[in-house]
Amino acid sequence: MISKREKFFDIARSASAIALAMGVAFALILLTSKMPGEAIKSLIVTPFSTKRYVWRILERMVPLVFTGLAVCIMFSSNQFNLAGEGAFFAGGMTGASVAIYMNLPFGLHPVVAVIFAGLVGAIIMLLVSILSVKLGANMLVISLMVNYVILQFGTHINTYVIRDPQWGGNGSYLMQKSALIPPIKYTTSYGLIFAVLMIVVVGLYIYHTKWGYSVRMIGANISFAQYSGIKVDSVIISSQLIGGAIAAMGGAVEVLGFYKRFEWNALPGYGWTGVTIAILAGNNPWKVPLAAFFLAYLEVGSGLMQINADIQPEMLDIIKAIIFLFFAAKNFLAPLRQKLVVKAALSELNENKSVEAEV
Amino acid sequence: MQNVLNAMMTPSFGYAILRMTTPILFATLAAVIASKAGVSNIGIEGIMMFSALAGVIFSGMTKSWVVGLLSALVVGVFLGLMIGFFALKLNTDIVLAGIAVNTLGGGGTIFFLFLASGDRGASNSITSEIVPKINIPLIKDIPILGEVLSGHSGLTYFAFVCVILVYVLLYKTPLGLKMRAVGENRDAADSVGVSVNKISYIALALSGLLAGLAGAFMSMGYMKGFTVNMAAGRGFIGLAAQAMGQGEPIGGMLASLLFGFANAIAINLQGAISLSPQIIQSFPYILVIVSLVFYSLSTRNRLKRIKRAAIESDKTEAKDNS
Numbered sequence: 001m002i003s004k005r006e007k008f009f010d011i012a013r014s015a016s017a018i019a020l021a022m023g024v025a026f027a028l029i030l031l032t033s034k035m036p037g038e039a040i041k042s043l044i045v046t047p048f049s050t051k052r053y054v055w056r057i058l059e060r061m062v063p064l065v066f067t068g069l070a071v072c073i074m075f076s077s078n079q080f081n082l083a084g085e086g087a088f089f090a091g092g093m094t095g096a097s098v099a100i101y102m103n104l105p106f107g108l109h110p111v112v113a114v115i116f117a118g119l120v121g122a123i124i125m126l127l128v129s130i131l132s133v134k135l136g137a138n139m140l141v142i143s144l145m146v147n148y149v150i151l152q153f154g155t156h157i158n159t160y161v162i163r164d165p166q167w168g169g170n171g172s173y174l175m176q177k178s179a180l181i182p183p184i185k186y187t188t189s190y191g192l193i194f195a196v197l198m199i200v201v202v203g204l205y206i207y208h209t210k211w212g213y214s215v216r217m218i219g220a221n222i223s224f225a226q227y228s229g230i231k232v233d234s235v236i237i238s239s240q241l242i243g244g245a246i247a248a249m250g251g252a253v254e255v256l257g258f259y260k261r262f263e264w265n266a267l268p269g270y271g272w273t274g275v276t277i278a279i280l281a282g283n284n285p286w287k288v289p290l291a292a293f294f295l296a297y298l299e300v301g302s303g304l305m306q307i308n309a310d311i312q313p314e315m316l317d318i319i320k321a322i323i324f325l326f327f328a329a330k331n332f333l334a335p336l337r338q339k340l341v342v343k344a345a346l347s348e349l350n351e352n353k354s355v356e357a358e359v
Numbered sequence: 360m361q362n363v364l365n366a367m368m369t370p371s372f373g374y375a376i377l378r379m380t381t382p383i384l385f386a387t388l389a390a391v392i393a394s395k396a397g398v399s400n401i402g403i404e405g406i407m408m409f410s411a412l413a414g415v416i417f418s419g420m421t422k423s424w425v426v427g428l429l430s431a432l433v434v435g436v437f438l439g440l441m442i443g444f445f446a447l448k449l450n451t452d453i454v455l456a457g458i459a460v461n462t463l464g465g466g467g468t469i470f471f472l473f474l475a476s477g478d479r480g481a482s483n484s485i486t487s488e489i490v491p492k493i494n495i496p497l498i499k500d501i502p503i504l505g506e507v508l509s510g511h512s513g514l515t516y517f518a519f520v521c522v523i524l525v526y527v528l529l530y531k532t533p534l535g536l537k538m539r540a541v542g543e544n545r546d547a548a549d550s551v552g553v554s555v556n557k558i559s560y561i562a563l564a565l566s567g568l569l570a571g572l573a574g575a576f577m578s579m580g581y582m583k584g585f586t587v588n589m590a591a592g593r594g595f596i597g598l599a600a601q602a603m604g605q606g607e608p609i610g611g612m613l614a615s616l617l618f619g620f621a622n623a624i625a626i627n628l629q630g631a632i633s634l635s636p637q638i639i640q641s642f643p644y645i646l647v648i649v650s651l652v653f654y655s656l657s658t659r660n661r662l663k664r665i666k667r668a669a670i671e672s673d674k675t676e677a678k679d680n681s
Binding site for chain 1: 450598651
């Protein structure tokens with residue numbers, strides 16, 4: 001009885017957080033746009049208006065699923081590791097390099113590229129987690145600094161090593177055709193299938209393996225985990241490695257599935273969005289696709305809003321931050337929850353009384 | 360290598376150290392004041408971005424640097440209080456609240472910059488003001504030293520004044536005592552009648568104010584105008600400097616000077632040695648990582664030594680008793 005009401009409360013709470021954020025978005029549009037009707041329509045309705053746009057939502061969802069899953073795993077043990085952003089970038093660059101320089105047959109080539117990317121991501125997180133877990137430096141700060149270092153080294157490689165001087169823009173040589181992940185339809189690549197598989201794998205890992213259980217236990221109560229004999233340090237480090245590998249694989253899948261060259265000269269921001277997704281999904285991998293779909297939908301919508309109306313797509317960051325804040329707020333709508341719980345308890349009490357009276 | 364040393368021996372290098380230290384020092388003090396009161400402000404980076412933008416927009420509108428600076432501070436305090444509202448009232452994990460403010464600072468500033476000026480990327484169409492530079496009488500006439508110490512933005516001097524102000528606030532005023540009490544043990548402070556929430560809000564507001572000063576310096580001193588992502592991690596470096604300075608204002612200042620020095624070297628090295636500017640730009644961040652690790656190792660060793668000493672003294676005491 002109570003759990004049913006709790007579920008209802010959770011849904012109501014999520015809906016209110018989203019409604020609040022969209023309310024702010026509408027207010028910003030009404031205040032700043034010369035054509036608010038068109039802007040709101042582009043944001044909300046147009047993404048579902050044609051098949052092409054729906055496929056585009058699925059396309060944008062792919063990198064978000066990877067970084068969302070990565071952050072879910074990394075945050076599950078209550079570690080604030082934000083190097084997913086850097087790992088995603090490094091993974092994209094590694095994947096592109098394998099695609100440019102290695103000669104492999106079609107089919108095998110992208111797989112090898114993604115695996116290499118995963119290895120690089122794991123190495124990055126090995127560094128971050130050894131420095132913080134074993135040597136005691138603050139993980140949050142270390143991981144942020146690592147992002148900046150990766151970006152600087154990455155732009156160095158992009159400017160001096162893999163850059164195609166024949167090409168007008170600032171990008172690498174063309175990746176070989178054999179390495180590109182082919183599209184399912186329009187621009188949505190088979191990376192989508194890979195993302196779905198990854199959700200299943202991570203879902204099973206977190207909820208159906210000993211390691212996943214240890215990770216969640218550490219997140220819930222680190223001292224208890226320690227006393228019950230879990231090797232806390234190695235579990236934390238391994239969870240960070242897996243998270244880094246997944247984020248980096250996401251970077252490679254994004255580059256191989258969506259681009260012809262490596263063109264990133266700034267951190268693309270998917271790692272940060274991954275944090276928002278993990279918060280929306282409550283660190284639950286099974287809910288990641290829903291959260292990723294929602295944010296991909298908003299991303300496509302805000303892109304359309306820029307084309308069809310006069311609103312900058314960065315408004316999305318404002319919406320994201322507001323949703324994020326209210327989802328993470330444990331006391332948001334707490335009075336309502338209180339009322340629901342009391343009501344449930346009272347009705348249960350009354351039922352018991354009437355049963356007793358009958359007896 | 361000779362080139363590098365030559366570049367470091369000039370007075371302009373000393374000047375650059377102080378200039379590069381300024382935003383990091385403000386950010387460090389913002390982190391110090393929050394953490395002393397037991398609330399961590401991860402959102403300093405995002406606050407810096409918003410304050411930098413506010414300073415440009417409002418000083419551009421009014422042609423007054425005072426108004427620009429004040430609006431940067433108001434924005435800083437507002438965002439500090441917002442973190443407080445979510446953390447204290449709605450029970451959001453304060454680290455997450457800070458991360459949200461940083462997300463907001465990344466895209467939100469681009470959005471509002473476009474609204475205010477139609478610019479994307481940099482505030483090219485706004486003619487903004489800067490906080491005036493100050494030539495210190497007497498000192499400015501001393502050779503070399505005068506060139507290093509004089510002629511900085513007013514905010515640079517104020518940053519060092521703030522070290523003293525924060526120290527005095529924390530250790531010489533009743534409010535500071537309450538802040539430290541709350542930071543040490545919230546429940547104990549609560550039990551003796553300190554209004555814990557009020558103190559936390561005040562600490563976050565002051566932290567936001569200092570982060571606002573850091574942002575104002577970026578766009579109204581360090582540079583004239585706003586560019587996207589101009590804080591470039593300095594808010595985060597402030598968090599590192601706070602940790603290395605053991606959470607104290609003076610220690611934080613020393614750590615800030617170290618990172619300011621690294622930044623000044625990074626600028627001076629470009630062209631002097633044959634590494635790419637990108638690699639050189641990564642040096643300050645690498646230095647932060649290395650020094651954080653060294654700091655944490657040395658604290659660990661000290662703790663170990665203290666423990667060992669305590670065990671030994673226990674033993675000798677036991678012997679004496681027997």
